[in-house]
Amino acid sequence: MGVALAFVLSAAYGAGSQFLGARLPWGHDVASLSAPWLVLAFLAGSTQRTPRRAALLGLGCTAAALVGYWLMTDSPVEGASYTLASARGFFVSNAAVVLGGLVTGPLLGWLGQGWRTRRALTGALICAVALCLEPLARRAPLGELHYLGHGYVVTTPIDSRTVVLAEVAAGVLFAGATVLVRHYRQGVRPGD
Numbered sequence: 001m002g003v004a005l006a007f008v009l010s011a012a013y014g015a016g017s018q019f020l021g022a023r024l025p026w027g028h029d030v031a032s033l034s035a036p037w038l039v040l041a042f043l044a045g046s047t048q049r050t051p052r053r054a055a056l057l058g059l060g061c062t063a064a065a066l067v068g069y070w071l072m073t074d075s076p077v078e079g080a081s082y083t084l085a086s087a088r089g090f091f092v093s094n095a096a097v098v099l100g101g102l103v104t105g106p107l108l109g110w111l112g113q114g115w116r117t118r119r120a121l122t123g124a125l126i127c128a129v130a131l132c133l134e135p136l137a138r139r140a141p142l143g144e145l146h147y148l149g150h151g152y153v154v155t156t157p158i159d160s161r162t163v164v165l166a167e168v169a170a171g172v173l174f175a176g177a178t179v180l181v182r183h184y185r186q187g188v189r190p191g192d
Contacts, residue, residue, distance in 0.1 A: 006057060006061055007061065007064040008064075009061075010040060010044070011065060011071070012068060014064070014067065014069035015068035015069060015071060016068075016072075017065075019072050029159055030163055032156060033158075033163075035131045037062060037065060037101070038108050039108075039127045040061055040065055041104060041109045042111060042112040042115070042123050044057045044060075045057060045109030045112025045113045045115075046112035046113065047112075048112075048116070049113075049116075049117070053113075054109045054112055055107075055110040055113075056109070058106050058107070058108050059101075059102070059106045061105065066097070066098065070090050070091070110123075111124075119182040119185055119186065121179070124174065124175065129171065130171070131167050132171035133171075134158075135157075135158050135164040138156055138157050
């Protein structure tokens, strides 16, 4: 996969996530999901032959998705406009997400490359577990988090039962698919 195509697809994912969030009754739940962003970096990394390129592509795709999300958030489509103040406000209010992406993007990209070259299950299972447990984690009563001089509510439960079931199902399918692919690539058939 070409790097430019990976960045474009990642930006489209981020923009699409925000677009759905503003238009569908359950869209805000989809737009606020975190685990799919890990899968994005993992899949980007799984296209690379070397760990360094995979980590860089995981970081780049995470950044491109975040920029796509921001571009849609502040776009005329959303009734907003691009200004320096709105960009600053977006990135300051999402500082934890940006900082998290600086860690998870390269890490999951690197783990994706490990999946490609060695069929290492660690990264795939991290993604699957994140998908399956995010609905539960989002209900944890963590209170308020203070950083950069602002207070942010940490608990944001997923309200849509459909979104919860879809995310958990995606996690189970992701885990199952990676285990099956690993077994078939190693010449082991289920039940052997």
